Amino acid sequence: MKSxxxxxxxxxxxxxxPDYITLDPVKETPKEKVRQEIARALxxxxxxxxxxxxxxxxxxxxxxxxxxxxxxxxxxxPHEEAYLRRVVVCRPEPKQGKKGxxxxxxxxQAGADLEDVKGFMLSVDACEWGLWTNGLERFFIxxxxxxxxxxxxxxxxxxxxxxTMGSPDVYSDSYERRAKEVDLKRAFRRCHNFIxxxxxxxxxxAFWQFLYLIFAKMHDERLHNGGAxxxxxxxxxxxxxxxxxxxxxxxxxxxxxxVKQQYRELFKEQDALTLSDKxxxxxxxxxxxxxxxxxDIDAKGAAYQEIVGANLRGDRGQYFxxxxxxxxxxxxxDPKPHETLLDxxxxxxxxxxxxxxxxxxxxxxxYEREIGDDTTDDVLDRLRDYAEKHVYGADFDPFLxxxxxMNVMMAANTQGNLFHMDSLAFxxxxxxxxxxxxxxxxxxxxxxxxxxxxxxxxxxxxxxxxLEGRELARVWRKDKGGNLVEQDRxxxxxxxxxxxIEQNIKWLKEGGRxxxxxxxxxxxxxxxxxxxxWILKECWVLAxxxxxxxxxxxxxxxxxxxxxxxxxKKTEDxxxxxxxxxxxxxxxxxxxxxxxxxxxxxNPLYKRHPDxxxxxxxxxxxxxxxxxxxxxxxxRRIIRPVIDDDFPLIAAAYKEFRKDNPEPGA
Numbered sequence: 122m123k124s125x126x127x128x129x130x131x132x133x134x135x136x137x138x139p140d141y142i143t144l145d146p147v148k149e150t151p152k153e154k155v156r157q158e159i160a161r162a163l164x165x166x167x168x169x170x171x172x173x174x175x176x177x178x179x180x181x182x183x184x185x186x187x188x189x190x191x192x193x194x195x196x197x198x199p200h201e202e203a204y205l206r207r208v209v210v211c212r213p214e215p216k217q218g219k220k221g222x223x224x225x226x227x228x229x230q231a232g233a234d235l236e237d238v239k240g241f242m243l244s245v246d247a248c249e250w251g252l253w254t255n256g257l258e259r260f261f262i263x264x265x266x267x268x269x270x271x272x273x274x275x276x277x278x279x280x281x282x283x284x285t286m287g288s289p290d291v292y293s294d295s296y297e298r299r300a301k302e303v304d305l306k307r308a309f310r311r312c313h314n315f316i317x318x319x320x321x322x323x324x325x326x327a328f329w330q331f332l333y334l335i336f337a338k339m340h341d342e343r344l345h346n347g348g349a350x351x352x353x354x355x356x357x358x359x360x361x362x363x364x365x366x367x368x369x370x371x372x373x374x375x376x377x378x379x380v381k382q383q384y385r386e387l388f389k390e391q392d393a394l395t396l397s398d399k400x401x402x403x404x405x406x407x408x409x410x411x412x413x414x415x416x417d418i419d420a421k422g423a424a425y426q427e428i429v430g431a432n433l434r435g436d437r438g439q440y441f442x443x444x445x446x447x448x449x450x451x452x453x454x455d456p457k458p459h460e461t462l463l464d465x466x467x468x469x470x471x472x473x474x475x476x477x478x479x480x481x482x483x484x485x486x487x488y489e490r491e492i493g494d495d496t497t498d499d500v501l502d503r504l505r506d507y508a509e510k511h512v513y514g515a516d517f518d519p520f521l522x523x524x525x526x527m528n529v530m531m532a533a534n535t536q537g538n539l540f541h542m543d544s545l546a547f548x549x550x551x552x553x554x555x556x557x558x559x560x561x562x563x564x565x566x567x568x569x570x571x572x573x574x575x576x577x578x579x580x581x582x583x584x585x586x587x588l589e590g591r592e593l594a595r596v597w598r599k600d601k602g603g604n605l606v607e608q609d610r611x612x613x614x615x616x617x618x619x620x621x622i623e624q625n626i627k628w629l630k631e632g633g634r635x636x637x638x639x640x641x642x643x644x645x646x647x648x649x650x651x652x653x654x655w656i657l658k659e660c661w662v663l664a665x666x667x668x669x670x671x672x673x674x675x676x677x678x679x680x681x682x683x684x685x686x687x688x689x690k691k692t693e694d695x696x697x698x699x700x701x702x703x704x705x706x707x708x709x710x711x712x713x714x715x716x717x718x719x720x721x722x723x724n725p726l727y728k729r730h731p732d733x734x735x736x737x738x739x740x741x742x743x744x745x746x747x748x749x750x751x752x753x754x755x756x757r758r759i760i761r762p763v764i765d766d767d768f769p770l771i772a773a774a775y776k777e778f779r780k781d782n783p784e785p786g787a
Contacts, residue, residue, distance in 0.1 A: 151213035332523065665712075
């Protein structure tokens with residue numbers, strides 16, 4: 122049964138944000154941002170109705186009136202101290218350290234800050250739970266009154282609106298929730314910061330420990346869906362007791378041994394969880410709150426990519442593709458559920474996950490329901506089947522293969538088909554994924570290929586076996602008349618992106634489509650004319666979109682001028698007809714994306730009027746949440762600044778272009 126309430130409109134002026142509790146505009150300050158973040162979590166994660174909350178509630182603490190940032194009262198009761206059950210103290214988020222990491226404190230280290238929470242709780246007899254947060258850190262405490270003293274016990278979490286925590290067995294099965302993007306980003310950051318800042322680990326080592334635990338978490342969810350008991354959980358008090366931490370360690374060690382057995386091609390026997398019991402317990406406590414299998418793909422992808430991007434950026438030409446550009450490529454190519462899709466330089470799996478997200482939206486629309494509902498098992502099953510049968514990726518770097526496998530697993534609850542191999546050497550090569558790939562992604566079998574190959578003359582391909590027989594490796598020279606003439610020799614060294622063009626086209630079926638990120642030089646430099654001529658001989662050019670440099674600066678930390686080139690492989694008959702002089706004229710879609718939604722520092726970029734004021738849009742937002750056992754749908758009319766992002770406009774323009782201009786070729 123669904124009930125609905127229509128809330129009053131919110132008009133946001135510059136410097137104001139909507140309050141989740143009152144729905145009124147409030148001034149945006151660092152502390153207020155933290156309060157709004159936790160208020161949203163209280164509503165959507167803990168199912169506490171905003172009507173049960175009050176901001177800046179005044180309490181008499183040792184003879185002085187003090188305001189608690191969020192007071193939470195018993196449902197349906199007046200906002201009086203007699204019914205106060207929980208208090209929240211908010212502080213501004215701390216600034217990041219020099220290395221982009223903020224150290225996460227434990228309860229003892231945060232003792233002075235927690236005195237504020239304890240003061241409120243001591244002053245109100247009915248108040249049992251307290252929370253102190255600065256956005257990144259969260260400290261939950263529970264008050265216990267004894268005959269001669271009052272104790273405050275640390276907890277890993279606090280209960281939802283109904284107040285139940287459950288026994289350890291019940292807790293492990295019932296207290297997960299689907300993650301929102303902001304919550305998952307925070308949880309991932311807390312985990313990564315804890316082991317990097319508290320364990321003395323280098324950043325990359327901390328990342329791989331984090332990745333091991335994500336593998337374990339996803340594997341545990343798969344086993345549980347098959348009927349097995351959960352192993353990946355932490356009862357709220359376990360992380361703060363030595364015996365409890367040991368129990369967590371035993372469960373997770375057993376689970377990780379099963380992970381290494383299940384994914385032997387990704388893990389070595391010596392791979393181990395080297396975290397201290399304290400760090401391991403902390404991370405399990407953070408991650409076990411969420412059901413990753415059933416959380417939104419966008420939320421998981423954004424959270425994961427934020428951690429990946431901070432650790433695996435830019436070496437050996439491996440620059441990760443901006444998410445907006447990735448989504449545009451998938452939107453324009455429109456891969457169908459029956460079509461085979463390959464990324465031959467998959468990196469961390471951004472294109473693969475975008476394709477999964479695209480199909481998830483399609484499946485959801487067909488079933489006329491939203492992902493995240495309890496009724497979406499059929500959508501998730503279909504998505505998993507699509508990933509297992511039609512989605513493929515390959516990369517030279519074994520660490521990136523692991524990272525992309527995890528990304529696909531989080532999106533589709535299956536490891537998919539990721540191969541550790543040298544894509545340029547395929548079907549030859551010495552890496553183990555080559556044999557796995559044979560028979561699955563042979564040349565001429567791929568419907569849709571999407572990729573961002575490694576760039577640059579500073580990482581040249583010099584292997585004669587790779588260069589041998591490549592048409593684009595041939596040397597061309599202009600004769601006196603200015604005509605290109607092929608020479609009887611090959612280059613001794615060539616930038617990898619050039620070879621990837623040819624190799625990727627080999628993979629495509631006749632009529633197969635490709636979207637590839639290329640440096641602008643290939644598309645415009647006079648010295649690369651032979652490459653462009655070869656592309657035109659082999660393919661129809663569907664579209665070309667120039668990407669703003671800000672996109673790569675923010676997400677890849679490099680200033681590269683690039684374009685997205687969209688191609689369709691010609692049939693042999695089409696090439697034969699053209700060789701006999703039968704040329705086909707056809708229009709090509711061209712676009713320049715000037716804005717990528719962010720400036721060079723990664724700050725949101727908003728559209729503005731000529732006078733400099735922000736352009737805003739009025740939007741109705743529907744929020745559905747379970748409150749006190751009932752599903753409630755709330756509608757809010759809000760006014761928000763419009764993000765200045767050209768990519769969605771280009772995707773829409775391309776669809777309109779194709780209505781009047783069908784793709785060339787068969």
